[in-house]
Amino acid sequence: xxxxTQAQTEISVVEKEDVTLDCVYETRDTTYYLxxxxxxxxxELVFLIRRNSFDEQNExxxxxxxxxxxxxxxxxxxxxxxQVVDSAVYFCALAILNGQNFVFGPGTRLSVLP
Amino acid sequence: xxxVSQSPSNKVTEKGKDVELRCDxxxxxxxxxxxxxSLGQGLEFLIYFQGNSAPDxxxxxxxxxxxxxxxxxxxxxxIQRTQQEDSAVYLCASSPFPRGSTEAFFGQGTRLxxx
Numbered sequence: 540x541x542x543x544t545q546a547q548t549e550i551s552v553v554e555k556e557d558v559t560l561d562c563v564y565e566t567r568d569t570t571y572y573l574x575x576x577x578x579x580x581x582x583e584l585v586f587l588i589r590r591n592s593f594d595e596q597n598e599x600x601x602x603x604x605x606x607x608x609x610x611x612x613x614x615x616x617x618x619x620x621x622q623v624v625d626s627a628v629y630f631c632a633l634a635i636l637n638g639q640n641f642v643f644g645p646g647t648r649l650s651v652l653p
Numbered sequence: 654x655x656x657v658s659q660s661p662s663n664k665v666t667e668k669g670k671d672v673e674l675r676c677d678x679x680x681x682x683x684x685x686x687x688x689x690x691s692l693g694q695g696l697e698f699l700i701y702f703q704g705n706s707a708p709d710x711x712x713x714x715x716x717x718x719x720x721x722x723x724x725x726x727x728x729x730x731x732i733q734r735t736q737q738e739d740s741a742v743y744l745c746a747s748s749p750f751p752r753g754s755t756e757a758f759f760g761q762g763t764r765l766x767x768x
Contacts, residue, residue, distance in 0.1 A: 574756055582742065584759040591754075630696065634754075639709050640686060641746075641757055645695040 541566045543633050543644035551650045552621050560616045560647045562631030570636040573614045579627040621651045657760035659745050665766045674730040674763045678747030685728050686746040735767045
């Protein structure tokens, strides 16, 4: 079975601080995909990134960066110079090849204070 | 439309009534998912469609819940004899390929309140 853990339930930072959201996953499959989604107060889940299990290269997109480490089964998400608009619930998710669903973590609520 | 569309956006119903929630996936997407999100909680997987088929219905919380998909497009989630614990946001998502290899695109959800 697959499982995703996001140990941080809520995080509060002051604007312009850097913040890292942790994600730890469990699966016995060798081919899998990892995702991050953002859920702002409006409620709709917004896709941020997808990573496959064979690509451990870290990725940077503007103020966002992701660190994938198979050795620790982690896929952490860092926001640099956070902004108030980054306030949202962030979900990490896992899907296995030939699986039937995306397994979501419980989410981390990020509050960025002005 | 350009994205996944769900209707209604809000639904208030009396306990014991039946409700139907509709999902219009992105055109051409073969995979369709239903999730449930209770207040302040994570996403609970309900059911997955590949085309019109749902290979596994074990995620549905009870036999009061059923879902179908027709024409490889629109899906309907039906809850019979609603209970207060059914109150939640019901999210639909679609993806162009099955088996988790691509991201899923979510609709805005249907907020169901059972009074």
